[in-house]
Amino acid sequence: MRILFLDCISGISGDMTVGALCDLGVKPSALEWELSKLDLGDFHMHFERQQRKAIEGVKFSIHEGATHRHDQDEPCGCTGEGHEHSHPQHEHEPCSCHGHEHGGHHHEEEHTHHGHHEHEDHAHGRSYAEIRALIEASDLSDFVKTHALSIFHRVAIAEGKIHGKPTEEVAFHEVGALDSIADILCTCVGIEQLGIEEVRVSPLFEGRGWVECAHGRFPVPAPATLEILAGIPLGQIDEPFEFITPTGAAIVAEFGHSFGVMPALRIEKIGYGIGTRQLANRPNVLRAILGETNARAAAPYLTDTIVRVETNLDDLSPEITGAVLNRLLEAGALDATLSPLQMKKNRPGVLLTVLCEEATLPKIADLIFDETTAFGLRMERVERWKLDRRFETVATPFGDVILKLGLRGEEIVQIAPEFESCRAVSERSGQPLRAVYDAALQAHQRK
Numbered sequence: 001m002r003i004l005f006l007d008c009i010s011g012i013s014g015d016m017t018v019g020a021l022c023d024l025g026v027k028p029s030a031l032e033w034e035l036s037k038l039d040l041g042d043f044h045m046h047f048e049r050q051q052r053k054a055i056e057g058v059k060f061s062i063h064e065g066a067t068h069r070h071d072q073d074e075p076c077g078c079t080g081e082g083h084e085h086s087h088p089q090h091e092h093e094p095c096s097c098h099g100h101e102h103g104g105h106h107h108e109e110e111h112t113h114h115g116h117h118e119h120e121d122h123a124h125g126r127s128y129a130e131i132r133a134l135i136e137a138s139d140l141s142d143f144v145k146t147h148a149l150s151i152f153h154r155v156a157i158a159e160g161k162i163h164g165k166p167t168e169e170v171a172f173h174e175v176g177a178l179d180s181i182a183d184i185l186c187t188c189v190g191i192e193q194l195g196i197e198e199v200r201v202s203p204l205f206e207g208r209g210w211v212e213c214a215h216g217r218f219p220v221p222a223p224a225t226l227e228i229l230a231g232i233p234l235g236q237i238d239e240p241f242e243f244i245t246p247t248g249a250a251i252v253a254e255f256g257h258s259f260g261v262m263p264a265l266r267i268e269k270i271g272y273g274i275g276t277r278q279l280a281n282r283p284n285v286l287r288a289i290l291g292e293t294n295a296r297a298a299a300p301y302l303t304d305t306i307v308r309v310e311t312n313l314d315d316l317s318p319e320i321t322g323a324v325l326n327r328l329l330e331a332g333a334l335d336a337t338l339s340p341l342q343m344k345k346n347r348p349g350v351l352l353t354v355l356c357e358e359a360t361l362p363k364i365a366d367l368i369f370d371e372t373t374a375f376g377l378r379m380e381r382v383e384r385w386k387l388d389r390r391f392e393t394v395a396t397p398f399g400d401v402i403l404k405l406g407l408r409g410e411e412i413v414q415i416a417p418e419f420e421s422c423r424a425v426s427e428r429s430g431q432p433l434r435a436v437y438d439a440a441l442q443a444h445q446r447k
């Protein structure tokens with residue numbers, strides 16, 4: 001399986017993600033083409049090779065207007081480094097309260113480009129509803145539309161909650177709107193074009209301190225970032241910077257399949273997305289690693305990752321232990337089993353093993369703690385290889401029986417009469433279950 005591992009050594013923002021994807025091979029011209037499918041007025045993009053602490057990568061930025069004006073200069077847009085003090089207006093970017101990724105731009109100068117009128121119309125920013133309409137009406141691919149809309153939705157919900165506004169009315173400021181739209185769409189386009197099947201993300205951490213925005217001062221992590229990252233492990237380190245912008249957070253929330261150390265990968269390519277600031281103690285880059293997991297060898301099997309939860313029990317009544325299995329299955333466990341154990345102090349015990357999907361894990365964990373005497377759970381993410389499934393009805397002399405077929409590609413590897421279907425036929429016909437099973441398999445062979 002083709003994996004993108006995002007190593008957020010200095011956090012993540014939308015523009016860093018786009019830069020990293022470009023460094024991995026996404027063509028700027030392709031991004032420009034995709035963005036041209038939306039009515040965004042005049043804009044131009046920069047894809048510059050820059051360095052942060054001797055690591056080189058791609059610095060992405062987008063500006064309004066068909067050509068570059070001086071007031072759009074990035075703090076480190078020039079070749080070479082060490083300019084961060086000459087552009088104090090950029091010190092506090094990215095402003096985080098409204099999804100600005102490049103919040104330091106000033107637009108007091110005369111606007112002469114075609115986008116002028118549109119710009120006036122959006123003096124207070126495009127609302128989430130407007131951005132959604134823009135994306136929905138475009139010719140972007142379904143993949144890009146779906147994920148871009150979902151990312152915007154994540155940001156809008158978070159901003160709305162913090163500022164007490166309905167989601168539809170949340171405004172992305174005029175500068176932020178173009179930046180956010182570009183960052184989010186280009187990220188989705190890049191992930192689609194690189195053929196990435198799964199995105200994994202390193203453990204996330206934020207800095208501390210404050211960010212300044214139009215609405216005032218906000219503590220780091222920015223409130224929107226925190227909202228968006230709910231449910232995702234997040235730590236904080238003693239660095240006075242904002243490492244994760246709301247857009248960056250929404251991108252990992254949308255695409256991040258799991259959060260942790262890099263999985264075993266056959267590495268194909270490494271890309272670096274450059275952040276705006278120079279940081280004293282670390283390279284301000286997002287490292288993106290493209291590689292294959294062994295799961296590719298799994299084709300034509302279906303693969304996914306599930307969680308195995310285990311606990312040893314030695315002091316629960318067998319009556320309750322048995323009942324817990326049913327509860328777990330009802331709660332959405334994929335499987336739940338008990339195996340005998342000989343535990344310490346020679347106590348006979350059981351190993352409770354539950355397989356579940358990541359999304360069901362909290363419910364399963366709660367249920368085990370509520371229903372058993374467990375004090376702790378062990379859990380592990382496990383890769384699963386599966387046969388594709390198809391159901392088929394065959395006619396036997398005793399009645400119709402449903403068969404479950406296991407497929408490897410088009411090849412039938414397993415044939416199993418469905419138990420409940422056989423039992424019903426057996427009861428109706430008075431034939432032994434075994435005879436119904438045999439008749440069902442023979443009926444399949446005759447087809």
Ligand SMILES: [Zn+2]
Pocket residue numbers: 044046062063067068069072
């Ligand atoms: Zn420019």
